Amino acid sequence: MDLDAALLSLTPLQPSVAEQVAVETAVALTVNGISQAVMMASPTDLEDFALGFGLAEGWLAHRQELLDVEALAHPTGLELALTVTAACEQRLKARRRTLAGRTGCGLCGIESLAQLQALTPRALPALEVAPAALQRAVRELPAYQPLNTACGGMHAAAWCTLDGEVVLAREDLGRHNALDKLTGALARQRVDVAAGFVLMSSRASYELVQKAATAGAGLLACVSAPSSLAVQSAQQCGLQLWAFVRGDRATRYT
Structure with missing residues (x-):
């Protein structure tokens, strides 16, 4: 970068x-x-x-x-x-x-x-991820946000293993752009997206759900709130959606 x-x-x-x-x-x-x-x-x-x-x-x-x-x-x-x-x-x-x-x-x-x-994506894998793994990923994420550390206001999208280790992350002013950069990097490196989950430093929107599911992720975790359409879309395409993943909290919606 x-x-x-x-x-x-x-x-x-x-x-x-x-x-x-x-x-x-x-x-x-x-x-x-x-x-x-x-x-x-x-x-x-x-x-x-x-x-x-x-x-x-x-x-x-x-x-x-x-x-x-x-x-x-x-x-x-x-x-x-x-x-x-x-x-x-x-x-x-x-x-x-x-x-x-x-x-x-x-x-x-x-x-x-x-x-x-x-735009409803294909069937997605069922994943078993403990809240502790999500919380670990959130704790590790700042180390992968050099731009946000330097200036603030940047969103991050990260791909994490099922035990919560952050493996790869991308930043952008736009949360959707950050996720596109992440999925592009995962595709370029031939990473099996379904073997882990996606973490966003933002709220959970409809489009983030669609982009994560289209990339093949079975779980999307966000640090802030979900929208109603994000929850509905996640239910329709079989994506496991977590939000308010911060501190000692993690709320599952689908």
């Missing part, structure tokens, strides 16, 4: 002491030269973000369809130029759309309410 690219040193008016501020930039994703999406994100782990976002959105059926990612700097932001297989390009042309993203909210790529059911 390039910390320098994600941090900007500024001196606020009051108090007049230099602070580190998280960099937020527009990231345009193009596929074989065709614009597909624009997201606001932190400019780190961009190859992981491209792969994870592409898999979550259904652009890519599997990681092998992504042949290359090139990060290009523009005056107004960054472009992630994805090169994909011909079969993947044909699918995208049939369903082409442009998506405007926002930090931490929105249903990425959804054009109508009728499409919600179409």
Whole structure:
């Protein structure tokens, strides 16, 4: 991770002491030269973000369809130029759309309410995870959040073993972006996502449930509250959802 690219040193008016501020930039994703999406994100782990976002959105059926990612700097932001297989390009042309993203909210790529059911992921593995394992993961997570330590305000997504060991984590200003970066990294490293669980340093939203389930995770744990739609979606797709995982508390909702 390039910390320098994600941090900007500024001196606020009051108090007049230099602070580190998280960099937020527009990231345009193009596929074989065709614009597909624009997201606001932190400019780190961009190859992981491209792969994870592409898999979550259904652009890519599997990681092998992504042949290359090139990060290009523009005056107004960054472009992630994805090169994909011909079969993947044909699918995208049939369903082409442009998506405007926002930090931490929105249903990425959804054009109508009728499409919600179409996003329900495949059947997920049943996991046995003790609350103590979830609490261990939360205790370990800060060590994997260098950006948040430096400036605050950053979300983290982590993949953990069933006993609560944090193995891999990614950060971003947007919680959904952090999860896309994590799932992209897991796919790139060929990690069996179903062998552990996903931990988020945020509330549990509908989209986090969908992204975690689409990646193959059987359990999503969040440090803050769940939404009603997150609980409903987790029930529908068989995802085990825990929230308020902090201190000595861990509440299971599905």
